[in-house]
Amino acid sequence: MIDEIRKQLLNMILTADRANADKLLEDFGEKHGYNNAVIQILDPVLEQIGLFWESNQGVSLAQAYVAAKISDDFMSKIAAGNDPAAETAGKKGVVVLGNIEDDFHLLGRKMVAIFLRSAGWDVRDLGNDVLAEEFVNKAVETGARFIGVSAMMYSTAINIKKVREELDRRGLSGKIKLVAGGAVFRLRPELLSEVGGDATAANAIIASGVFDGLLKEMNETEAPHE
């Protein structure tokens, strides 16, 4: 039964049937709990779409956008309804997010913010055209261990290097991880090391998995040896 519902949701997302996808999640949430709707239905379907997208199996930006809207619709309902599922929101920690200096291509960043929030991250979205210093200041102020920087074009993506330089200058590299993303990183894989990024995500949907992985890695490194 669960598999069938997941299949239905997947198909609704891929055909941009937002209204029925919203209804499917709402119905499941009412019957089985909203937390279960996220864990058993929404998350596995998003993961599948993310993998399809990553492996070029016919998922478009538009379909990923539909997935983001449906996630946002559902998480907003949960938040508004004071459902227990909302209690997990932001529990994983703070991610400071923004488009790098001179970059105004906000769509990818907004989609990443939606998927991170859905996955339990507390996202502080600084918007477009954010200076390196502002990213680091906000991370220090909020105790964030992650900075996520987005850029769409090569000419602006190279400005992300300034965030790495700012982290180095303040001795924060290693303590605060720098995740760089945007279409250009997928098309030019060498760019991540050029800008000094710790990680990137092939697409917005799987971004939360990248942050989860880094968090796990950091926690393991910091854990006292037995």
Next chain:
Amino acid sequence: MNSLERVMSAVSGKPSDRRAVLLTLSLYGAKLTGCPLYEFYNDASKYADGQLAVKEIFGTDVLLTPFVLTSIAEAFGSEVKYFSQSPPNMVKPAALSFADFMKIDMSAVAEHPRIGYLHEAAEKIAAARGKDTAVAAVFLSPVDLAPLAMGIEAWLETILFDEAGAKKIIEAMNEFFIKTVNGFFERGAHLAALPAAFCNPMIVTKRIVNEIALPSMKEAFAQLKGPVVIHHVGAPMLEFIDSLNELPNVIGFVVDQTDGLGKSRDKIGASKVLLGNIDGPTLNKRTPEQIRARCMSILNGCRADPHFILASSGADIAFSTPAENIRAIVEAAEEFGEGI
């Protein structure tokens, strides 16, 4: 043989003295003339001076009208930000929804001074060099114009969830597109170079591609008074390039550096012009020797292809690219010679 003859030889598949070279040196003209970018992108004479300097210094075979898509955005009423070393970016779209868009007076957009700037630049470049050098008018495919008025998100929202609204917008855009692109031809441009992203199944769904984008492009392109070259817009186009092949007036494609010229040729057939395969935005990271070797390898690979033009793919060649690196490309073409 002059540049125009060289380009026309590639179009018709006839031999030439050397391969034609098209480099995206729109921005670079400002570096050559020392013109501040705001002036460069607002004063057609200053822009044209930049292209004439490109011709003088590098001897490329195709000159470009301003590759400044934000100029179109400004005509819609969107806000843009200028930079000192790269083209402007759109900061705030004029419309945030279909309802907002319908308030835009499209006839005023077509007559807007920012469109006038593009046309005037074409006229000046064509008047100065149009007899011996090809002039390519840079605009956008009709399905790619809406994001400059509404931003990508609102356009996606409309095209995904309000198909009737999307069709109305495309209808208005088609009219504007036809009038503006034909305006370039009337002012002496030899071809239109049109970046096209919203017909890419990596961007929109296949249904949108097949039922909205391609039919509207077909209708609009059929009414153009000159030939079209479609540009890949920074993303691979190999997977769908064949779907664009039969569009009216399309004579060629600038493919992504990752597409592969051989595979692209297989998909587009023997008679279309194939342009590439130099990665423009990273030319600043190579040495002239590396670039020359890369060009020789490309030219050798395309030796038997009469419809090939050596071209840079991707966005504008960066300000920081040394002139020697650019010169190395034309020198490679000259050294390689006839080729076919």
